[in-house]
Structure formats: structure tokens, C-alpha cells
Amino acid sequence: MLSIATADYLFSGIIHSIFNLEHEGVMSKINKVVLAYSGGLDTSVILKWLQDVYACEVVTFTADLGQGEEVEPARAKAKAAGIKDIYIEDLREDFARDYVFPMFRANTVYEG
Numbered sequence: 484m485l486s487i488a489t490a491d492y493l494f495s496g497i498i499h500s501i502f503n504l505e506h507e508g509v510m511s512k513i514n515k516v517v518l519a520y521s522g523g524l525d526t527s528v529i530l531k532w533l534q535d536v537y538a539c540e541v542v543t544f545t546a547d548l549g550q551g552e553e554v555e556p557a558r559a560k561a562k563a564a565g566i567k568d569i570y571i572e573d574l575r576e577d578f579a580r581d582y583v584f585p586m587f588r589a590n591t592v593y594e595g
Contacts, residue, residue: 515540522557530564542568548578 516533520526520543533541543561547554554571561569 513537513539515542517542517544520545520557520561522553522560527560527564530561530566534564540568541566543570545569545571546574546578547571549575 516537516539518526518530518533518541520530522545530541530543533539541564543557543566545554545557558569558571
């Protein structure tokens with residue numbers, strides 16, 4: 484799980500990148516965006532912002548990494564926001580094999 488500070492840093496980086504693209508005139512050419520969507524506050528706000536400000540089609544992608552009951556509410560929120568293309572991919576096995584097990588082998592310590 485990301486810390487609030489990390490999530491804020493990533494979110495501000497995304498916004499900064501979007502504004503740089505806007506300044507360069509790239510945003511007027513974009514008509515579809517794929518958004519890594521969790522269904523949380525940050526991604527729900529950016530989803531609506533993309534729809535309102537840039538009038539572009541938003542496609543959501545949610546990775547199921549084992550968060551359980553959080554995946555279906557994300558689908559419902561995307562649907563409620565008018566999203567037509569909603570992708571939810573079961574990546575639990577890939578995540579465990581490619582990230583979790585290597586961390587165990589490396590004796591990684593969480594937040595310490």
C-alpha cells in the first residue's frame with residue numbers, strides 16, 4: 484500500500500506531466516486516455532477532470548493484485564462515471580511471482 488506522501492507525490496507528478504503536455508499543444512490532439520484506476524478519491528477526481536476539461540474518452544484499467552473486495556466497487560464507480568471500456572485484470576499470480584517472492588528472497592523490510 485502506498486503511503487499518503489507517496490501517492491500525493493505520484494499524483495502531483497501526473498498533473499505536472501499533463502500541464503507540460505498542455506503547454507506544448509499535445510492535449511488538443513488526445514481523444515482517448517487509459518487511466519490506471521483504483522476507484523479511490525484521487526483517480527476518481529482525475530477521471531472526472533479528464534472528461535470535463537479535455538472532453539476525451541477515458542478507459543479505465545484496474546489491476547487486481549489481491550486487494551479483494553476493492554475491485555468490484557472500482558468497476559461500479561467507473562460505470563457510474565459513464566465509462567464504457569472498463570478493464571480489470573487478475574494480476575495476483577504475476578504480482579506474487581515477479582515482485583513479492585523476489586522481495587522475500589532479498590529479505591526486504593517493509594517501512595524499516
